[in-house]
Amino acid sequence: MSTTPTLNGQVIGQAHYATRSLLERATGPLGLSFGQVVALNALAAGPVERAQLVHRITSTLKIDEPAVRELIDGLVDADLVQVDGSAPHLRLTDGGRATQTRVADAVAGITARLYRDIPAGEAEVAARVLTVVTQRANAELAGA
Template structure:
């Protein structure tokens, strides 16, 4: 007899790693790392350009990685021509045409994964799960900030 496990860190972690493995498989087809994909998404979410320091802060805060790893991802995206410095503001990066195409491809792949994994849950189920996970994340981040 199988029972549904209670929600806890292990269950959330297993869901995260399984989902991320699906995304990583798609990212491998594009030659993009997970961190780079998040930087592309953040830049696109900012209207196609973003302040470098804010991008690094978003990556380090969200992924719990160090500054060097975040800067390395931005350097990789710049070296491959997916991001470029804005001539008038070198502290800002913008998506190139190739970067926009790659980001759209990644977002479409992530959307497909999301639809397959979450598509049969009700709006109410997703709302409750979202609130629980967001609250756990906020609590963990508060503890990390206090450490």
């Protein structure tokens, strides 16, 4: 007899880590950490001021600023990201764009395989629930 799992942090975490492991397996040959993938995706829309990118990644990944600065420096050293202007904006290089496209393609493939037969209505409900849970957790973290 199978039981329906209870929606809780453990179930959400297991889904996150299983999906993240697939992404890391796909991006590992590119020499990217998970945090660097997040940074490349954030820069895909265009240049971002360094402080804004640091804030975005610290708030998304819940890691400290020195760790984020180190992962950004790694992207700059790998010539995937470059610094523009006096108010330092970061942007993807041509190589960074190509790498980010490969990452996006990998994500699209993983998403297609994992979500392929989940009814759209159920996926929408899950997205709304997880968004609320994330907002509440972030509010608690901000209040701590």
